[in-house]
Amino acid sequence: DTEVTQTPKHLVMGMTNKKSLKCEQHMGHRAMYWYKQKAKKPPELMFVYSYEKLSINESVPSRFSPECPNSSLLNLHLHALQPEDSALYLCASSQDWPGAVNQPQHFGDGTRLSIL
């Protein structure tokens, strides 16, 4: 079992729907990440939060909207997605930075998203 919990595990939605992915960690980590992973490909970084503030947006389309309500929770709000957005969405967390030497990222098991 991972220490980063993601819900739901599977999500099927139409292109006009609005849904949210949730991620929770209780390891006291202050950096949290969203990744997108296509089949047989490595994870691609989407967003990074540090101390609940968005610090990196990897030019992600605005139909993906991240939110970090507190140090343990990370949400990804989805709206008007396209079929090519179907993928595994992974959340990860790590010890706080800047200043910290590179800390391991701990991944959840992801949400498998299918866009109809």
Place this chain on the structure above:
Amino acid sequence: QQQVKQSPQSLIVQKGGIPIINCAYENTAFDYFPWYQQFPGKGPALLIAIRPDVSEKKEGRFTISFNKSAKQFSLHIMDSQPGDSATYFCAASMDSSNTGKLIFGQGTTLQVKP
């Protein structure tokens, strides 16, 4: 310069064999090199990591060898077992970026036959 090149793309070994997965990088500013193991339907799990001041690191049956001058590092799995069948990703990042951003290799699918 931000790429990490991983090979081979897939690998099949017999139980007890020693699969070796190689990664190469260009950016000498990289200073942290983790390996992740991913099973189908699961997220990547950190396996082992190394920094450039160390040439080798072992954790159980997993060993990382690091060659700073060649800008290469590799993962060896000793006495491989069918349960090691998974996709393995190498990655690299740099402290100075203050972002925690990992640059992943393309992955290696390992199959260990009984």
